Amino acid sequence: MNPSLATPLAAPLHLLLAAMFAGVPITWLVTAFFCQKGDDYRQARARFLSLAGGIAAMIFSLGAILLLSLHGPTTLYAPGIFAEVFSVRIDAVSVAMTTLVSFVGLVVLRFSHSYLMGDARQADFLRFLMQTLAAVSVVVMAGNVILLVAGWISMSLSLHRLLVFYPDRPRAQLAAHKKFIIARGSDLALALAVGLMVAATGSTDIALIASAAQDSADVFSAAPALLLVLAALLKSAQFPTHGWIAEVMEAPTPVSALLHAGIVNAGGFLIIRFADVIASSGVALYALLLVGGMTALFGSLVMLTQRSVKGALAYSTVAQMGFMLLQCGLGAFSSAMLHIIAHSLYKAHAFLSSGSMVDVARGNGFPSKAAPVRPALILLSLFIAGGIFAIWSTVVGITIATKPAIVGLGAILVFGAMHLVIQSSRGQGSALVLFRASSTAAVVAGLYFTLQALAVLVFEGSVPEAGKLDAVQFALMMLMLGTFGAVTVLQWYLPSARSNARWQAFWVHLSNGFYVNQLFNQFIALPRVSGEANR
Missing domain, CATH: 1.20.120 (Four Helix Bundle (Hemerythrin (Met), subunit A))
Structure with a gap:
């Protein structure tokens, strides 16, 4: 010891x-x-x-x-x-x-x-x-890893009893069965990863395994890291195995709250707990970046089309879990921990208060028609959001040379700030409205950087510090940022094309997740039940 x-x-x-x-x-x-x-x-x-x-x-x-x-x-x-x-x-x-x-x-x-x-x-x-x-x-x-695996399997089996609590709901039973199959794949991947790590270090102690990875990157092959990533992806409802999390909504609301606020975060926790092992394998980091980023984009788009509050919350969880794993892929493990905590608290509140959120979700179906966003407003919002980001990053001393992952994640915040400014100012020329939106964006950006700095301080020594990115990570990050930016612009222009037949068809396909879930059901030979939703 x-x-x-x-x-x-x-x-x-x-x-x-x-x-x-x-x-x-x-x-x-x-x-x-x-x-x-x-x-x-x-x-x-x-x-x-x-x-x-x-x-x-x-x-x-x-x-x-x-x-x-x-x-x-x-x-x-x-x-x-x-x-x-x-x-x-x-x-x-x-x-x-x-x-x-x-x-x-x-x-x-x-x-x-x-x-x-x-x-x-x-x-x-x-x-x-x-x-x-x-x-x-x-x-x-x-x-130690033995206790972790035992708890991992027990967690899934205990959750299954909650998901099938009402035996007279066939769709809930089918969704639970599907989740049960995916969970067994996660269990197997974790067990194999643990076996390889124990064989390489001769220890079952998690701290000693992490220490061995810190001392030498050659202690482990890429296999245990990739198996850990696979176990996490299957547990966290990542594309294309995401469908079950939207289908278990017939379980009691407290189960949905616990699932979305806690258990689905287990995949991200697993990556963070073995962050030193993951960080020793570039391939594992690339896999997290690709799958997490793609899932975040997919979940964000499908979420916008859902008619029910719980459906929107389910795809929100899919997107958030993807974004959290993307953060891990960039090596920003302290940021991922902060994400888990914030997401858990928000999602527990959202599900337990979902009955009072009906008014928020009015407008379902096709988005309301709106005038196209003027290019001048886009440039103005970019100037305001970019300026806010530059000021705050300078205040806290974060630059792309020292913390490229944090800057990259902050760039997504810029898109969010732009969206806030544009939506607030759309159709209104009031300088007061623009000032309020900009002030709100500035406060949110300040909160982001403050919490990021606090997370680094709190979790220092428990997770690897976010450092420089290699060429592949940087290229993937820029690709993800470009895609997120394109999706942001898409949100501004597509509502104005409500009457376009092609847009309406695209909206229908998107609301069904491009039928990926149905293809996955066929792949695992899952039977259909009468009235099963496409989603």
């Missing part, structure tokens, strides 16, 4: 906080065990126990933040012969993720109490939900 990776916990307070942190998944499992269906008393007891367990897990997670600030990163090992199997990694990544999982889990549990009130199987649902939360907690805090 490398002493630098496992500093002894001598102080009693440190030992107590570490034991509490390690007890997070145990808390979920113990409370789940006592949630049994039955009469009203048992149902009420299940609600009380689940809430108490969620609060306890949240407190234990917050205690780990104090431990990390007092002691620094370490690995907590089980005593004796169990040390090789049961260990907990305590660093910025595991503490942040465990706290996030505990918070989202507590919110989803509380929502489930009212959502399933009166359902005879509410206690069963709460039990399955807490078992899933326990498995997710094991994955994000595991200190």
Whole structure:
């Protein structure tokens, strides 16, 4: 054992906080065990126990933040012969993720109490939900690869029970079956990657595996990194295996919230946890860039055409997961961690409040007709957004020479700022409106750079620092930026062509995801059910 990776916990307070942190998944499992269906008393007891367990897990997670600030990163090992199997990694990544999982889990549990009130199987649902939360907690805090794989598989199997909670919904059953098949491919890829890494290093300890990758890039071949990428892509609903995440919407809303706010992020977490191994393989980084970027573009376009709130949120998740993996492909792992946290909090809120978002989603079908955007307005918005970006990047000291990945990701922010300025000023010549839109863009840009700097500071030492890009990465980044820019321009001009027959046909094909999901269903020989949606 490398002493630098496992500093002894001598102080009693440190030992107590570490034991509490390690007890997070145990808390979920113990409370789940006592949630049994039955009469009203048992149902009420299940609600009380689940809430108490969620609060306890949240407190234990917050205690780990104090431990990390007092002691620094370490690995907590089980005593004796169990040390090789049961260990907990305590660093910025595991503490942040465990706290996030505990918070989202507590919110989803509380929502489930009212959502399933009166359902005879509410206690069963709460039990399955807490078992899933326990498995997710094991994955994000595991200190060795054996425990991580066990948690990874358990997480998928526990989620499956939630997805098929209503057995009388054939489309939900079919979607869950499809997800089950894809998840087994992810499990196999991860198991093979783990086997290769253990064989190369002779250790099952995640910190030691990362240290070996840091010491020498020749320790691993490209195979384990590519297998890790494959496991992450399959878990994160990436193109072309994305269809299941839009088809599981018949599961209870709390399941959708947990899935989109937590479990689907597991792929990104896997890449971040083994970032040193991934960074040692250029091919793995290129694969993340290509697939993640393509999925981000695809999901963003299809999202715009969805008629239902949940459908739009599902393809939003597909796009966001693609963008997160694109960040990993650029080596911006701290940015990807920030993305996971922000996306989880937003998506949990979005799903749990989806019933009140109907008014936001009015306008479905074809986009409303609008006048074409004047070229002068495009140039003005580019000048404003580019100026804001240049000012903030100078303030925080980020340049394309030192942080090309952060600058590249920030360029996408420029497109967003341009879109905000144009949409606010479209059809209006008011200088006040333009000023408000520009001010909002400036605040958003400032928040972006501030959070990026904070993420680098918080996760320093836990993930590799974003450095220079090689020629292939830089070329792929520029290709992605050009494509994102083209899509942004497309959003401005296509609504004005609403009456064009070709545009209407394109809109229909796009709303069905160009039928990629149907082709994938045929590839895995998945049967159809009556009334199955094209999407």
